[in-house]
Amino acid sequence: EKGGYDHFMLKEIYEQPRAILDTFRGRMLANDGIIRMAGVDDNIEKFLNANRIIIVACGTSWHAGLVAEYVFENLVRIPVEVEYASEFRYRNPVITANDVVIAISQSGETADTMAAIKLAKSKGAFVFGVCNVVGSSISRETHAGAYTHAGPEIGVASTKAFTTQITVLTLIALKLAQKKGTISTSEFHAYLSEMDAIPAKVEKTLQSDNHVKTIANIYKDATNFLYLGRGYNFPVALEGALKLKEISYIHAEGYPAAEMKHGPIALIDEQMPVVVIATRKGHYDKVVSNIQEIKSRKGKIIAVVMQGDKTIRKIADYVIEIPDTLELLTPLLTTIPLQLLSYHIAVMRDCNVDQPRNLAKSVTVE
Numbered sequence: 001e002k003g004g005y006d007h008f009m010l011k012e013i014y015e016q017p018r019a020i021l022d023t024f025r026g027r028m029l030a031n032d033g034i035i036r037m038a039g040v041d042d043n044i045e046k047f048l049n050a051n052r053i054i055i056v057a058c059g060t061s062w063h064a065g066l067v068a069e070y071v072f073e074n075l076v077r078i079p080v081e082v083e084y085a086s087e088f089r090y091r092n093p094v095i096t097a098n099d100v101v102i103a104i105s106q107s108g109e110t111a112d113t114m115a116a117i118k119l120a121k122s123k124g125a126f127v128f129g130v131c132n133v134v135g136s137s138i139s140r141e142t143h144a145g146a147y148t149h150a151g152p153e154i155g156v157a158s159t160k161a162f163t164t165q166i167t168v169l170t171l172i173a174l175k176l177a178q179k180k181g182t183i184s185t186s187e188f189h190a191y192l193s194e195m196d197a198i199p200a201k202v203e204k205t206l207q208s209d210n211h212v213k214t215i216a217n218i219y220k221d222a223t224n225f226l227y228l229g230r231g232y233n234f235p236v237a238l239e240g241a242l243k244l245k246e247i248s249y250i251h252a253e254g255y256p257a258a259e260m261k262h263g264p265i266a267l268i269d270e271q272m273p274v275v276v277i278a279t280r281k282g283h284y285d286k287v288v289s290n291i292q293e294i295k296s297r298k299g300k301i302i303a304v305v306m307q308g309d310k311t312i313r314k315i316a317d318y319v320i321e322i323p324d325t326l327e328l329l330t331p332l333l334t335t336i337p338l339q340l341l342s343y344h345i346a347v348m349r350d351c352n353v354d355q356p357r358n359l360a361k362s363v364t365v366e
């Protein structure tokens, strides 16, 4: 049932090209420049007239929500807030009938997310679900939704759910941007054809597996890790750190790279591996100077870069390449080596990768 893989997590990491394809197949017709998603199309006025979008979720799904915040704001020019469902539900939040709430949940059973949905509905908001499990409680409680087509995710650490959530949310943003005219027709077409190319690029990214394993072996005994990213890849840094914490029990923190100088840089010494996502199109020069600041304090740099990068290769201890793509779509690629890194470190540390201690696949209690 693990399809020849040692663990479900690894199988699910490797399923991502297919999972992403399954998630946009039939919805996105790249050649014709069409995105159709019944849940969005049937409620298009609600989305287009929304004052703002509030995204509620927990854990990895919350990280997908953060990526979506950058995507929606950039493409659709609509304010987005991303909330931990557990905080939102107890905060007496300001919600109106002109808000669209998007709830993201792989399992569709997370208690806090469910409670946030009920609260939003009671205030008259339109609530849209992005779930993986068909017929789950959240998919039934929401007014409309779009499923991720990741297939069953068995490993407790979420992998393919994350990338397919980003895929669905990006499709929605592109659809709305096209309708609203907030991006040009040529940009719209460029995004569609690049999205179409993503499964093959994820496949290509997976080829770094052995190289990532070598890096894992070097840093497997570290007691702390930092993960840094900016823009679209700031949430990926958070997600990379969460994966490492969950399955290898190594303390890790994700930060926006520029926040380093406001505190975390004090942690840097020769014992500290720092994973930096440094794609060429995302504030590249600034990330390069962040890397230099870390190096001058003897930190170890593992950089995720775009293929052909020369600048960072010279200063980083290790680089992992991803294929070139549009910056907005890079999280779908930069996430992959971080998943593999946490996986290999956990295996090397003899951890129970698929069933980490203290964790459950669906958190149905608050």
Ligand code: F6R
Pocket (backbone or CB within 6 Å): 058, 059, 060, 061, 062, 104, 105, 106, 107, 108, 109, 110, 113, 156, 157, 158, 159, 242, 246, 361, 362, 363
């Ligand atoms: C992380 C992880 C958890 C879940 C969170 C939300 O790998 O598995 O952080 O992402 O419990 O779960 P769902 O998406 O099912 O609501």
